[in-house]
Amino acid sequence: MTENLYEAKYEAGDEAGETLRLLAALPPPAELTERVHRRLAEAQAVPERRGFWSLWMPAQRFQFAAAAVLAVAVAGSMWNVYHGHPQTRPGARTASPVGSGTQAGAPDAGGGFDGAKAARVPPTLNPIKVPPAPKKKPGAGHAAKPSPKTLAGQPSGTQADVKSATNP
Amino acid sequence: MEIPGTSEKKSLGYSDIAGAASDASAMAIAALVDQYAGTLYRVAYSVLRNTADAEDAVQETYLRVLRHRDGLGEIRDPRVWLVRIVWNVVLDRKRRAKTRPETDDIADLARMLPVTGLTAEERVASAQHHENVLRAVAQLPEKEQKVLILSAFEELSSVEIAQVLGTTESTIRSRLFRARKLLSTLLSHAQGQFGSSR
Numbered sequence: 254m255t256e257n258l259y260e261a262k263y264e265a266g267d268e269a270g271e272t273l274r275l276l277a278a279l280p281p282p283a284e285l286t287e288r289v290h291r292r293l294a295e296a297q298a299v300p301e302r303r304g305f306w307s308l309w310m311p312a313q314r315f316q317f318a319a320a321a322v323l324a325v326a327v328a329g330s331m332w333n334v335y336h337g338h339p340q341t342r343p344g345a346r347t348a349s350p351v352g353s354g355t356q357a358g359a360p361d362a363g364g365g366f367d368g369a370k371a372a373r374v375p376p377t378l379n380p381i382k383v384p385p386a387p388k389k390k391p392g393a394g395h396a397a398k399p400s401p402k403t404l405a406g407q408p409s410g411t412q413a414d415v416k417s418a419t420n421p
Numbered sequence: 422m423e424i425p426g427t428s429e430k431k432s433l434g435y436s437d438i439a440g441a442a443s444d445a446s447a448m449a450i451a452a453l454v455d456q457y458a459g460t461l462y463r464v465a466y467s468v469l470r471n472t473a474d475a476e477d478a479v480q481e482t483y484l485r486v487l488r489h490r491d492g493l494g495e496i497r498d499p500r501v502w503l504v505r506i507v508w509n510v511v512l513d514r515k516r517r518a519k520t521r522p523e524t525d526d527i528a529d530l531a532r533m534l535p536v537t538g539l540t541a542e543e544r545v546a547s548a549q550h551h552e553n554v555l556r557a558v559a560q561l562p563e564k565e566q567k568v569l570i571l572s573a574f575e576e577l578s579s580v581e582i583a584q585v586l587g588t589t590e591s592t593i594r595s596r597l598f599r600a601r602k603l604l605s606t607l608l609s610h611a612q613g614q615f616g617s618s619r
Contacts, residue, residue: 269604272554273467273573275534281462282472285479289454292480293487297447 446490454483457500460576461507467570468511470530478514482507498584504577505585527555557607565600572597 461482465475485506486493496502531552558566571582579597583590 269554269557269608270569270573270601272534272551273558273570274575275551276467276530276555277463277570277573277575279463279466279533279535281459281466282476285462285476286454286458288476289458289480289483290451293450293454293483296484296487 446493449493450483450486450490453486453499453503457503458483460500460574461503464504464507464571464574465511467573468508468515470527474514474518475511478507478510481510485510498581500576501581501584504581508571508585527559528552531555553608553611554604557604557611560607561600561603565596565603568593568596569600569604 458479461479462475465478466472469475469478482503486503531548534548534551558569561569567586568582571577571585572579577585579593580590583593586593
């Protein structure tokens with residue numbers, strides 16, 4: 254029963270299948286094979302384009318390796334340029350610009366820049382005077398400090414008296 | 422593999438240009454052209470429905486073969502392999518030219534299909550029928566449409582169609598059944614509309 258149904262459907266569709274079979278059986282144009290042969294011959298006549306890499310290094314594995322090595326070298330040198338360059342110190346002499354008006358042989362104190370006669374005096378040249386710290390006597394360091402218990406029983410203000418007693 | 426007409430290919434400059442190492446592969450490709458160019462053209466034409474496009478697709482197929490000529494010895498069934506390549510080429514081309522209207526193409530194509538021993542009226546009716554069929558095929562889902570088109574080629578068995586489409590034979594059978602069922606429904610619907618409009 255199922256097969257009959259399948260066959261019935263097959264035949265119904267096969268009516269349309271006839272059109273597709275006619276379409277599939279349309280003859281190819283004349284001299285198709287000759288044209289294909291000619292095209293293939295032309296394609297072979299043109300030398301295969303070879304890139305820079307294949308000229309230098311034929312094996313693809315080596316090309317990748319060489320490219321990787323070059324990339325690492327370039328990255329390393331770039332890192333060196335940016336991070337390994339000596340920083341210019343504030344007092345370092347730099348080249349004066351051409352035609353800046355400085356005479357040849359004259360000392361180039363400003364590095365080509367004029368400070369408009371302004372003289373900056375750093376604060377370290379006029380140091381702040383700090384009074385000397387009081388000297389401790391040799392025996393005073395060993396004096397016993399009053400315990401917090403003894404101080405707790407006394408009224409505030411007597412601590413100074415105790416200190417003055419221990420430190421005459 | 423048997424290589425027919427090798428001397429003719431030599432005169433075309435095939436193997437003269439290629440080195441001695443690729444001489445054998447060039448001859449093998451020439452043999453493939455002789456044997457299967459017609460089949461490939463018909464496969465391409467059944468999808469593209471344009472003579473020049475179909476021929477271009479065939480040429481592109483063989484150029485791809487030429488590019489991969491080193492692996493020719495590993496191909497077990499060159500016919501299915503070539504049909505598969507041309508099928509992919511054709512689908513690529515069709516995808517790119519998707520915007521082109523197909524209405525006129527179908528009518529033209531229906532008139533192109535061969536008719537023998539028919540009167541002028543019968544020819545017109547036959548062309549109309551072919552046109553209806555082709556329009557119905559165009560309305561089918563893509564997978565069913567592909568299977569139906571490839572099944573029309575007598576050279577291709579369901580196993581080979583499965584190889585071309587990269588699926589199993591049972592899938593091809595079920596898709597074919599579904600396609601025919603859908604097609605008969607669409608055609609009966611179209612005939613009903615045609616009858617009622619009369």
